[in-house]
Amino acid sequence: MQNFTDHKRASKHLYRNGRHFGAFIVAILIAGLLMPAHGQGTQQSAIMAAETARLDAQVARDTKTVASLLAPTATYIHANGSVQAKDEFLADLEAGKIRHRDVSLTDRVVELRGDVGITHGKIDLTVGADRRISGRYTGVYAQEGGTWKLLSWQTTPIQPGTPEPAGISR
Incomplete structure (x- = not known):
């Protein structure tokens, strides 16, 4: 100096x-x-943790944990276009009609809009014996009783040869 x-x-x-x-x-x-605003990063991490816990529970067919992470009015829109309410989804998961063997999320983004969290990214999963699905997903979460619960989930399959999007992450 x-x-x-x-x-x-x-x-x-x-x-x-x-x-x-x-x-x-x-x-x-x-x-x-x-x-991010103070606390926003913590909320985003909590949403990601809830999403990961729910998907891990689906792979394990732990319907009790999955049920605890779904809002009462939760809606699943599957990659094949079928739509299920919470009770139907849980019944099919428990009966083995829905069998996720492996789930991987990448390019994950969480956006907060007031008391609602919106997630999107890429999903790769194995269902049934050996069916592989790659897609884009969107999840909508709301906080209930201090826990982020899924309101809606949609998976859209990525067709072979579809180019990777540029610049959609926020």
């Missing part, structure tokens, strides 16, 4: 090096604007 004995030399040094300091301040301000 330089020792300035007179005010003029100190002023010249700050002016010359102040450009770097100014750029630093601007970078800090921009970073602050891009960061």
